[in-house]
Amino acid sequence: MTFKELNISEPILKALHNKNYKTPTPIQEKAIPAALSGRDILGIAQTGTGKTAAFAIPIIQQLNESFRNERRREIKALILTPTRELAIQIGESFWEYGKFSGLRHAVIFGGVNQKPQVDKLRNGLDILVATPGRLLDLINQKYISLKHVEHFVLDEADRMLDMGFIHDIKRLLPLLPQQKQTLFFSATMPAAISTLSRSILHNPVMVKITPVSSTTEQIEQHLYYVERQHKSELLVSLLKQDLNKSVLIFSRTKHGADKIVRILKRKGIGSEAIHGNKSQGARQRALENFKSRKTKVIVATDIAARGIDIVNLETVINFDLPEVAETYVHRIGRTGRAGNKGTALSFCSEDQHSLVRNIQRLTGKKLIPVAV
Known part of the structure; x- marks a missing residue:
């Protein structure tokens, strides 16, 4: 199977061609069509399986199509991830796949001066990649509103649990619109993560890739x-x-x-x-x-x-x-x-x-x- 057979739009195919990405990974084959159709996804996959592209590509494609009709810059997609490094890596992927789309994204995380991040938020953006602590902080300071979010990604949920972020996630969930697409990824499914996934996903497509062994x-x-x-x-x-x-x-x-x-x-x-x-x-x-x-x-x-x-x-x-x-x-x-x-x-x-x-x-x- 090729990326073209997944009905990916021309701007993204061009970006993938520039990176010499020719064939989708198994998780991309299964998740991209489901995500493009608007379904929620429960993805059980560890890092290295290509899951970032599995959620980034459909989000970029759907937002790019709606962006032609709606030019206002509001946060339409939120990607929540546990670590600064992973947030930066995901941000790089959105830049690579979306370079011909005209969409804007920003990455925010703690441990650094917030002013450059706030400046990007004030300039308007479509996609926000964030770690939980800095996101809650900037929401409390009224720099961020999540009321226009249409796509919500919770990445590496089990690592969120390991790092003590589950309470932060539970504080964030009521701030998101009821009507949205949710893409939930975790390498493992301990009881707490399984319970969380059931509470936020609506009739999800399950995509399970590569047993850990x-x-x-x-x-x-x-x-x-x-x-x-x-x-x-x-x-x-x-x-x-x-x-x-x-x-x-x-x-x-x-x-x-x-x-x-x-x-x-x-x-x-x-x-x-x-x-x-x-x-x-x-x-x-x-x-x-x-x-x-x-x-x-x-x-x-x-x-x-x-x-x-x-x-x-x-x-x-x-x-x-x-x-x-x-x-x-x-x-x-x-x-x-x-x-x-x-x-x-x-x-x-x-x-x-x-x-x-x-x-x-x-x-x-x-x-x-x-x-x-």
Whole structure:
């Protein structure tokens, strides 16, 4: 199937052609026609499946068609997302797919001066991508009205729950019009998220893509049994085998991420850390340096890494194994995207063998140890 067969309009097809996007992913095949018909959607899909385009393309197309008749700039689409990095990434997608549409969008998030964001709001826009805290703040300051919203996207709902944003979402929902299209996406469906989805969706189309275990098939996975005190030494040795590869390293804690960067820099390996204690500017600079390959190695905590979406990321290293097996799949899913091969390396200390067993049970794939 091609994007043209999904009845996507010419301006968006032109934008997709410019990005060399030829065939839709499974979630795009299923979600775009349903969204274009105005249906609510319950999407169960993790990052890397192409879900941003699955909601961005139909929203742009529907707004562009109505924009020809209605020239007023009012927020007609609201995309709510848990992290700053993910909000920026979604904003970039709206810019890419909508560059020939004439629509305006803005991205707002906390941790930075609000004035540039307020200036964009005052100039008028059609699409708003936001994190919950800054959105509520600017609504309370009367800079934002949601009464004209026609399309509402709740993205990464399970991560919203993990980060404590469910109460903010419940405060926002009454501010939205009753009549609207709602597109709800989550990688997993814990009870609280399932209840929330039932309360805000009307007769939704369910789009369920790629069970969590199967996303690992195209990723080469290696396991290193190594004592804690020797992890840094092993990491340096592995990185020095090919200094040209882009590598994402996962640390369990913010302090641990900073410590890894200090160790690597002492060994002459350029790297940067991103986590919640870094300023938004520092995090964004680190991501831009990584995407442009100016920095080859980035060290991240799980929440910060949600904003890293790089097609040609070659290697993920679990310096610290995650406590939850599903987190392992989310982590290594940063590599092996868009049909590319990827490599995931995991360090396991003596007291973590049970974590490896949980991962193997979930993925159905045995992690073969590599001799150190």
